[in-house]
Amino acid sequence: MRLSTKGRYAVMAMADLAGNQGSESSSKPVALADIAERQDISLSYLEQLFAKLRRGGLVTSVRGPGGGYRLSRVASDLRIADIIMAVDEPIATTRCKPGSAKGCTKTGARCVTHDLWEELGQQIHVFLSSVSLADVVERKVLGRARPCNDSMAEVAAE
Secondary structure: OOOOHHHHHHHHHHHHHHHHOOOOOOOOOEOHHHHHHHHOOOHHHHHHHHHHHHHOOOEEEEOOOOOEEEEOOOHHHOEHHHHHHHOOOOOOOOOOOOOOOOOOOOOOOOOOOHHHHHHHHHHHHHHHHHOEHHHHHOOOOOOOOOOOOOHHHHHHHO
16 A cells, blocks of 8 residues: 555645644644745645644644644544545545455455455554644654564464
């Protein structure tokens, strides 16, 4: 599975916003031009992403001089999966359409590995739902992925 630039840039920009808007009580709006410069992302691309993030209820906009964007909630309440879904980035690991009984093979059947990739997609969504924007900003993401049980360690030891 590969996440496109749309999802990656949305998370990068939101992390930048979270890290640069100040504390909640003195939250100042952050200009998209500043995020674009710091993250080396096209301003017009950010404008498109933030329009979707605003419609998704993840950010609020402030117009006028000194305007920009603020997080709609504290960073610890915003999940990475929500950011990716707000910009219409699918978290999919199969070529099949979600919810369709038709598979991706020439005959319309599902391939033998379909369930494997479908479950991987679900695990990715579960993981991204467990990570908050604050976790990313505070660099508390590494080490979160752990083996499901001790049998993994036993197999490795053999």
